[in-house]
Amino acid sequence: MADEKGIWTPANIVTCVRIAFIPVFMVVGSLAWGEGGVVSPVLMGLAFVIYVTLSLTDKVDGYLARSRGEITDFGKFLDPIADKLLVFSALLLFLEHGRVSLWAVFIILLREFLVSALRMVASANGEVIAADALGKAKTAVTMVSLCIYLFAFFAEGASLAFASFFLLVAQALMIAAVVLTVVSGVQYFWNARHVVFGR
Numbered sequence: 001m002a003d004e005k006g007i008w009t010p011a012n013i014v015t016c017v018r019i020a021f022i023p024v025f026m027v028v029g030s031l032a033w034g035e036g037g038v039v040s041p042v043l044m045g046l047a048f049v050i051y052v053t054l055s056l057t058d059k060v061d062g063y064l065a066r067s068r069g070e071i072t073d074f075g076k077f078l079d080p081i082a083d084k085l086l087v088f089s090a091l092l093l094f095l096e097h098g099r100v101s102l103w104a105v106f107i108i109l110l111r112e113f114l115v116s117a118l119r120m121v122a123s124a125n126g127e128v129i130a131a132d133a134l135g136k137a138k139t140a141v142t143m144v145s146l147c148i149y150l151f152a153f154f155a156e157g158a159s160l161a162f163a164s165f166f167l168l169v170a171q172a173l174m175i176a177a178v179v180l181t182v183v184s185g186v187q188y189f190w191n192a193r194h195v196v197f198g199r
Contacts, residue, residue, distance in 0.1 A: 011064035012078065018057045019082050022089050025050045029093045032153070037097060039157030048150040054086055055143045083139060084112055090146040099149065104178050108142070111185040118188060122195045134187055138180035145173035 025047060032043035061079060091108065094100040115135075148170040155163035189196065 009064070011061040014057055014061040014064065015078050015082050018054050018061070019078070019085060021050065021054055022082075022085050025054065026089050026093060029090075029150075030096075032157070033097050039153055041154055041157035044150065044154040044157050048147070048154050051086075051090060051150055052147050055147060058083060058086075058143075087139070087142055087146065090150070094146075094149060099153070100174065104174060107178055108181050111181045115185060115188050118192055118195065122192055125195060127192075127195065132184070132187070132191075134180065134184040138177060138184045141173055141180055142177040145170050145177050148173060 028043055028050060029047040032040050032047050034040055058079075088105075088109070091100060091105045095102065095105050148166055152163055152166035152170050155166060
């Protein structure tokens with residue numbers, strides 16, 4: 001394992017760079033909304049490019065870690081944090097400008113807190129609760145939805161005719177993401193019910 005080589009593996013460096021650029025995305029995204037909620041297409045387009053790039057690096061660091069045999073405890077700790085920061089940076093930005101539902105953000109945040117707490121309790125008992133297919137699908141759908149939201153806002157700022165279509169797609173995917181969030185959260189607790197309620 002890569003722990004013997006130190007924590008600064010290429011995969012972990014990519015993850016750290018991803019986290020470092022999240023505030024950059026938030027600053028650019030915030031500046032993209034001008035006075036009266038008017039969207040700057042240039043800044044929103046830049047925010048979209050940054051967010052898509054950061055989303056794709058999630059696959060890059062995972063591939064690097066597995067292909068190089070450099071899976072570290074530091075990487076296991078940092079990668080899910082990077083994913084959550086990336087998701088909530090966009091959700092909070094959209095929420096500030098009234099572009100997503102408060103309830104959607106609350107449900108997603110609540111689920112993350114509950115599953116994280118479940119994993120901590122399981123870890124204390126010597127068990128590891130790994131991300132399953134449903135949980136990964138939830139993350140993927142959420143990130144795709146957020147990327148399409150950003151593209152829709154860019155198109156809106158540029159007065160492109162198809163802006164409303166992409167906004168509808170993003171909203172539909174966000175609903176799907178919330179449903180997956182609830183279902184995957186329930187599944188985590190059902191599969192690990194012995195951790196909470198005892199055997």
